[in-house]
Amino acid sequence: MGKILIKNCTIIPISGSVIESGVIAINNDRIHYLGPESGLPTDWKADTTINAEDMVALPGFVNSHTHAAMTLLRSYADDLPLKPWLEEKIWPQEAKLTREDIYWGTKLALLEMIRSGTTTFADMYFQMDKVAEAVVESGLRASLSQGLIGVQDANEERLNTGISLVKDWHGAGEGRITTMLGPHAPYTCTPEYLTKVADKAAKLGVGLHIHLAETKDEIENIKAQYGYTPIALADKLGLFSLPVLAAHCVHLTTDEVNIIAEKKVGVAHCPESNLKLASGIAPVADMISAGIPVAIGTDGASSNNNLDMLEEMHIAALLAKGTTGDPTVIDAHQALTMATLNGAKALGLDKEIGSLEVGKKADIILINKKQPHWMPLHDVEANIVYAAKGSDIDTVIVNGQVIMSGGEVRTLDVNEIFNYVVKRAREM
Numbered sequence: 001m002g003k004i005l006i007k008n009c010t011i012i013p014i015s016g017s018v019i020e021s022g023v024i025a026i027n028n029d030r031i032h033y034l035g036p037e038s039g040l041p042t043d044w045k046a047d048t049t050i051n052a053e054d055m056v057a058l059p060g061f062v063n064s065h066t067h068a069a070m071t072l073l074r075s076y077a078d079d080l081p082l083k084p085w086l087e088e089k090i091w092p093q094e095a096k097l098t099r100e101d102i103y104w105g106t107k108l109a110l111l112e113m114i115r116s117g118t119t120t121f122a123d124m125y126f127q128m129d130k131v132a133e134a135v136v137e138s139g140l141r142a143s144l145s146q147g148l149i150g151v152q153d154a155n156e157e158r159l160n161t162g163i164s165l166v167k168d169w170h171g172a173g174e175g176r177i178t179t180m181l182g183p184h185a186p187y188t189c190t191p192e193y194l195t196k197v198a199d200k201a202a203k204l205g206v207g208l209h210i211h212l213a214e215t216k217d218e219i220e221n222i223k224a225q226y227g228y229t230p231i232a233l234a235d236k237l238g239l240f241s242l243p244v245l246a247a248h249c250v251h252l253t254t255d256e257v258n259i260i261a262e263k264k265v266g267v268a269h270c271p272e273s274n275l276k277l278a279s280g281i282a283p284v285a286d287m288i289s290a291g292i293p294v295a296i297g298t299d300g301a302s303s304n305n306n307l308d309m310l311e312e313m314h315i316a317a318l319l320a321k322g323t324t325g326d327p328t329v330i331d332a333h334q335a336l337t338m339a340t341l342n343g344a345k346a347l348g349l350d351k352e353i354g355s356l357e358v359g360k361k362a363d364i365i366l367i368n369k370k371q372p373h374w375m376p377l378h379d380v381e382a383n384i385v386y387a388a389k390g391s392d393i394d395t396v397i398v399n400g401q402v403i404m405s406g407g408e409v410r411t412l413d414v415n416e417i418f419n420y421v422v423k424r425a426r427e428m
């Protein structure tokens with residue numbers, strides 16, 4: 001860390017208007033100044049200067065829902081509905097994953113996320129202490145939760161593992177790691193178990209990360225079993241009195257949209273996963289109209305099959321337009337806000353990240369605009385959402401540390417990761 005000056009770049013702060021040619025001054029982990037160079041105090045001297053005249057600066061993307069180590073199962077099982085995909089393919093393979101597998105599968109995900117401009121992600125999986133180790137090494141920021149299944153014998157032990165993650169890792173990596181408890185879903189946790197987890201979360205002072213209302217089957221089964229839809233059940237059990245990050249929210253009634261808005265539930269919209277598993281299409285335009293700051297997530301790499309937030313944002317914008325028949329729904333600025341500031345809100349981190357503002361953490365990406373698909377540049381935000389690719393990301397800064405420069409990730413050994421993953425995939 002130290003003092004970094006990013007010069008001559010187009011800046012998209014998200015929370016304010018675009019600055020055409022400005023500077024960003026970083027003091028250790030925080031943004032010290034942004035604006036025209038003339039406004040920077042002359043006695044402020046940088047240790048490192050990045051000349052970014054071909055770059056656009058914006059807050060790093062927040063991937064609001066993923067299962068990082070599922071990169072190991074990328075393209076292992078495709079073209080199946082959620083239930084057989086999970087029960088016949090994914091869960092049996094996951095049961096064979098070792099702690100080392102989780103570590104290296106996560107590292108592969110981190111490499112992919114850094115390369116495509118993600119600076120923060122929300123992860124729910126198992127052996128999460130190995131995920132936390134990889135996050136600390138990578139320099140990324142993450143909200144981590146141990147996935148909890150509450151219908152099996154080992155559910156008590158799992159809850160204790162989830163609690164240990166909170167106690168051992170919350171605040172680790174210079175504060176880059178935060179934690180939640182992660183009851184997997186109403187179809188894998190009984191109401192009693194959900195209540196128990198929520199009570200624990202309240203005592204620990206953390207939120208919940210859960211899958212809700214993903215498929216029509218889930219809605220029907222939960223309704224048949226408990227007499228409520230998943231959202232209504234979660235509300236009735238008091239889950240929404242805590243900060244909740246709810247992945248999917250695909251099948252919602254108007255009343256449920258209102259509950260989500262009123263209870264300030266964070267929604268992680270995962271359009272590619274929902275399309276690929278044919279789970280349905282979330283009513284994002286309705287949620288936004290109701291004032292819900294919908295965030296975007298990739299979900300795991302085996303139902304996507306990549307972790308590229310630029311692509312996810314692009315699909316989210318197009319899908320909302322196509323399904324509503326209204327091309328004005330989710331404009332470019334809204335899409336960028338969903339992928340950054342709304343993600344930060346959904347993770348409860350918007351006081352620190354999600355936009356470029358003085359005093360916030362320096363989580364910044366630089367996108368190389370000197371490319372054929374970027375020219376000409378009529379509208380910089382539209383170019384990012386509708387034309388840019390993950391591979392256009394040049395520089396990634398998290399917590400004031402440059403973790404990628406010129407497309408080269410500094411904190412992870414690419415060959416080491418590739419070797420492990422290729423070898424392990426052969427054994428599978």
Ligand SMILES: [Zn+2]
Nearest residue numbers: 211247299300
């Ligand atoms: Zn998921």
